């Protein structure tokens with residue numbers, strides 16, 4: 001797997017520079033801005049699509065899904081009986097029309113497993129952290145035709161997505177406070193921030209940590225979770241787990257944007273019998289996010305919103321599904337909705353008088 005240098009690091013060497021977005025994705029971005037991220041429900045794992053207002057996917061963050069102990073949670077698994085997705089139905093969940101690059105948060109199988117089921121995604125460009133991978137995964141990883149590695153010396157990189165949107169890719173790092181000898185891929189992968197820009201600074205962000213606890217994202221650790229403009233959307237790290245959760249984790253958790261609608265999203269999978277072998281999402285994690293102002297919450301495994309699956313929902317596909325975090329609408333749309341509100345208020349007043 002070749003390492004890549006980004007223009008910021010090595011501006012002079014055309015052979016060594018690397019463009020993250022495909023030409024097709026850039027063209028789609030010139031026609032419509034990125035307005036949010038869809039968490040695609042593939043069971044116990046992560047697969048997120050950054051899409052434009054016209055619904056085109058310009059980038060995937062992870063391409064995983066339920067495997068190993070979580071295999072029964074994947075929507076293609078036999079256990080879902082007549083409701084299981086066929087290969088064709090699975091393929092219809094994705095949009096490769098803009099040749100989106102797949103950025104992998106880390107090489108745990110639940111973050112790239114679905115690439116083994118969908119041939120077309122293996123031909124796309126992939127970018128991931130250089131990490132030791134499990135031996136029995138090597139063969140499948142080598143089937144990714146265009147895989148490149150994040151440069152070892154690069155801490156972060158910001159990508160202009162046009163129309164005042166930016167993508168920050170940040171390399172995670174195990175802080176000294178995590179005193180664990182065994183190597184853990186969750187701690188040194190890649191995290192993403194989708195940002196909406198004002199004149200000079202971001203006005204809001206959606207944060208995607210992969211499986212990295214908050215203190216492993218250097219900018220969050222250094223700024224105690226403060227992000228310019230605050231965060232409007234948050235993926236709970238590690239599918240709503242509490243691994244390595246200390247006071248430092250709570251402190252480094254992104255702060256919700258003030259006086260705006262925010263939303264927490266947890267991506268995990270349940271079997272038709274509503275089981276998760278990793279005990280996800282963890283009740284303590286849900287409580288801690290709620291306490292920090294991250295409410296309402298939506299889960300890929302559960303009903304909307306904040307509604308845990310009930311026994312009566314067993315095998316009911318309505319209890320699971322794709323979920324979405326949106327950046328807030330643009331100013332023009334906000335003005336339009338304000339006008340609508342004022343009109344409704346006026347009409348109600350007239351009606352009452």
Ligand SMILES: [Zn+2]
Nearest residue numbers: 045108110211
């Ligand atoms: Zn994971």
